[in-house]
Every structure is written in structure tokens, then in C-alpha cells.
Amino acid sequence: MIGPMVQGIQLVMHWNIWGLMLLAIILGNFFGAVPGLGGNIGLALLIPLVFGMHPFAGLAFLLAMHAVVHTGGAIPAILFGIPGNGPNAATVVDGYPMTRNGNGGRALGASLTSSAVGGIIGAVVLALMIPFLRPIAMALGSAEIFAMIVFGLTFIVSVSRSSLMKGALSAFLGLSLGMVGLDPRTGVGRFTFGQLWLWNGLSIVTIVLGIFAFAEIISLGTRGRSAQIAAGGTQISRSELWDGVKDVFRHWWLTLRTAVIGAFIGMIPGLGGDAASWICYGHAAQTCRDNEMFGQGDVRGVIGVESAQNAKEGGALLPTVVFGIPGSSGMAILLGAFLILGIEPGPGMITQHLSFVWGMVWVLVIANVMTSTSLLLLPVCQSIGKLAYFRSSLLIPGIITVAGIGAYLIRGHWQDVILTIAIGFVGYMMKKFDYPRGPLILGFILGPLAEGYFYKSMGVYGIDFVKRPLVLTFFSLAALSLCFSCWSTYREKTAERRLSYEVER
Amino acid sequence: MKSKGENVFLLLLFFAFCAGLYLCRQWPSMSRLYPTITLSGGIIFSGALLILQFFGGQKNRKPQKVKEAVPLRNELIMVGWVIGYLAIVLIFGYWVAAAIFPLLFLSIFGHENWKIVSIYSVVTCITVYVIFGYAIRVFLYGGVLRLSF
16 A cells, blocks of 8 residues: 555656646636636546646646636635535535625635645545445445435525525425426426427526526625625735634534545535535534524635535545546546546556556645645735725626626526526525525435436335435434424524513513 | 515415426326425425415514615616626627626716726726637627627
8 A cells, every 4th residue: 555655656746747737726726716617618628738648647637627626616606606616606605795794815714725625635535445445336326325315405404594494495496496407217308398408407507607696796786886795994814814724723623524525425426516515514504503603604614615525526536536437527527538548447446556546646635735825825815805895886797797608608508698697686586585595506406316316216126225224324314414403493593582582571 | 564575576486386386297207206396395385485474473573684775776777787788698799798798887887987997898808808719719609690709
């Protein structure tokens, strides 16, 4: 084990690899920060550049780019409420209110640090899990994944603390939007209205840009031409960023937990980064003490999501490299790049090319540390953060232009732009009338996955799938989670009512 | 009644869920199960919230957070601007929208001086071209007039 690990370091320790990784993290942050681009488009555009490169150099370039995409995506999510890509939507929930409360620097510091720590933990999980991957992968069938998704859906309650009924309605709206498209089992078009562009369903980017970005644009504009996103007159300072860094280490147990959960979710093919971020956000909201500030600007909401997102990449790399089964669409593109570079993923990677796998672990660690350190030490965040103090009349045209292009780029359908703006109006109304928007995204992501895995489980095991031990465990956890969340919400409301009664007396 | 706007929003959701349930009745059972569950859930919760809005007791209601009241006029103006942007994109495409929209918005909504308006519009146009047209080379929609390159 030590030998391949050292050989892995030797592979990375070349000036040209470091140079390529530096270029890759700049590009990765850019692709992450521009809505509608994201890691997949970045990978697709950069693959032609690696033709003719040494296999490890090409791999380090693409992997470093893909590993830091979510770090860049968190910056517009926190400062302007515009998620750079789908998984960053969960960062908006607490990150953007922090900026509005004048704590944008702290949110950015926490986001960058937790991303780096999460990335490192994801890489460590990748390294540690190599020998145990096969039994774990064999233990998780469609039934277990379905039960796990049901468990994830119970986090809707935790994410909608302000009002359970409104949260549930929001979740059902998300679940309903998730069913649009051709049903893969019967070929029936569900709510496609004969439109070809709806056959593949709605894109998560369309939903996220509408529900968050356009809703925030309208909300900002309604406050007048001189309104600012951030409260107060102070700008992001270095000390604020460091406060965020300290927050991550103050909440080290949460960072570790969400990173490990994120890495494990990454290992499961088909769940993806969106599920990882929302499940970890729900976990953070449910398990943290004094959680009444979640959704209104709690730094722990940012930490939980960001550490999970970057840790997920390490986890997702495992099935891709070891079995040749990509855990997500990004990993599928990366798998194609591996083949172009002459690297054949499969069990042979562990037996014959272990030093290469260790090299990947080191690339993940270095890329994450390099990104967060450079963004924290260089005055990048302060410069971008100044934009949050611009008056709305100057911000809105730029934001609308970027979000509008993002809505089109994701699939190249002009109809998606209309849909994004229509969903933006719904998002604005939800924001105005205090309907939590997180459950909608959680429902949209997990609903169709749950349906797909339910029918697969029924096809393979019949109704007996519910009797499988791991399924029973996850269902019990789901029931416990639901009861715990309802009980804690009830307790909070009773305490609030008692307090208001005493104040009245 | 708490808020007219919220009632309208809930009514729209309620009817959308009902329409969805009506539409899915002719699909095969395998395709219908998931929509039936989710749409029924939507109907139940939107209906329950509507009933609470109309008949819910005021005594037990939790005091709402005091929010800055936004005049309806401001909301309509912003909705109009967003629809205006969409119209420019659909007719003239993204390249023209990148130049025209900031110009119109800054001068009419923002009352900015002509220097800021012209510099902002030119910078937006150049940035969009450099990033999407030159560096990434993606095709951006040219509108019904097909003004793209």
C-alpha cells in the first residue's frame, strides 16, 4: 500500500502537472461560477485539449478541473443567490441570507474551507475504501437504494422548519415537476403536451435558475433602484473570511459527517451531486442544536452542503475507476476521457495500476487545497464581493444576462428560457409568501429517482424487497427521522406559543 | 383572509394539481402511480392551506415576521422588465439582448447617466462575446430573426 502511495506522489510531483492543475482549477472555477456551464460542459470542452498528453497529465488536468467546479459555483450562490450549478442551489438557502445580513465574507470563508476539507475527506475515503468497495457495491441493490432515497425524502421536514404544510406543498410541487417527460418504462409522455423538448424532462438547472436566480432578481428589483443585496455599508474583509474558516473547524464534526455522507452518496451510481447536497443539508438542519436559524443564514447550512459536494467527487470516482461504472454524468464523460488517454478503468486499476489510483487521490487533495487557499489568500473574494454592495440597477442587467444565457445553454432549447422565467415567477411568489424553496428542489431530484428504483426493486424482488435487512434499516431510519423532525418542530412551536402567551400577559 | 395574493397563488396551484390528476387518468397504471400519489398530495396540501387561509382561526396563528411591504406597482414593473428581456431574446436573440437590455434597463429603470449606460452595455456585449463566442464557442439563440453567428 505504501509503495503505490509514494509512486502516486511521484507522479504528481512534476512542474508540468502542477502547471496543468493550476490552469485546470482556474477553468473549473469559471465553469462552476457561470450558470448553465458546469463541470460536464467543462469536461466536454476540455477533452480535445488532452489528446496526445501523457495519460497521467491529461487525467490530472481533467480531474482537477472537475473536482473544484462546485467551489467556484458557491461564490455566485452566496453573493447573488444564483447557483452556478445544480448542487450549489443548497448553498443559496443559507449562504445568500448570510450575505443579505452582511455576513457574506464569513459565508464565503466557510464555503471555501469546507469545500477543501470535504475534498480532502472525499479523497481519503476513496483511498480507504479501495479494498472494501466490492462487498459494499454488492450489498447495495436497487431495493436498498430506493430505501435510501425514501430516507433522503424525509429530510423535507427538516428543510421546511418554518411551516411543515408549506414545506410539504413545496415538495409535492417539486415531485410533480420531476415527473415531466417520457416514462422510461412505458414510453408514455407525462405532461409533455406533444412537445419534443419536454421528452427528456425538465433540467435541474432550469428549475434552480428559476426558483432561485430569477426569483431573487425580481425580489431585488422590487426593492427599488438603489437597493443592495448586502446589508450595511461594510465590504468583505479578510477577517470576515477567516471567521468563516474558523467556523469550519469549530463545527469539525459536522464537516466530517457531511463529507463522509457525501462521499458515500457519490459512490452510488445515479444519485449525483444534487442529492448529496440536499441530503447533507437536511442532515445538518436535523442534527444541529439551535437550528432555528437554518434557512435564514446559518453558517452550518453552508458548511454541510459544501463539504458534501466536494467529498462526493472522491466517492464518485471509486465505481468509475474500479468497476468502470460512472457514478454521475460527469464521471461518464471522465470515463470516456480515461479511455481516450489509454487508461482502462476496471478491477485491473487496483491490481496493476494502483499507483495511478493513488495519483488521482493526490490530485483531488492538491486541487482542492490549491483552489481554496488561492481564493482565500488572493483578493479574489473581496473583489467579487464588492459587487454585492452595488445598487440593484447596476446588478440586475448583468445577472439577468448571465442567468438567461445559462437557462438556454444547458440544453440549447429556447423554450427552456421561457420555462425558467415562468418558474422564476413561481419562485418569487414562494419567496414572498414564505414557502421554503429547498423542499421543491429536494422533491424534484429525489422523486423520479425513487420512482425508478421502486420499479426496479419490484421487478427484481417483487414486493418482498421491503423485507431485505438493509431496506428495513433504512425504512426504520426514515421513520425515526420523520418522527424526530416532527417532534422537534412541535416542541419549538409550543415553546414559541408559550413565550408569546407570557409576553401578552 | 391573510393575503389575497397568497390565496390566488394557492388556488392556481390547487387547480394545476387537479388538472394534472385529470390528465394522468388515461395513462397505464405503471405510469400513473407516481403522478397520482404526488398530485393527490399537492391537492391535499394546497386545499388544506386554502381552507386554513379562509377559515383558520386568528388566535392560534403564529405572528408573521414583519416584512418590508413591497408595492404591487414595483412588482409589476420588475415582472415587466423580465418579460421584456424574454421578448428581446425571443425576437432578436442573445447577442442583441446583451447590448440592448442593459442599455434600456439602466437608462429607464436605473436613471443612470449616459456614460455608465454606454460603458456598461459595451462591456456586457464584449464579455458575452469573449466568453461564449470566442473562448467557449457555443451557439447562442439568435431569436426569430436568427441574428446569431
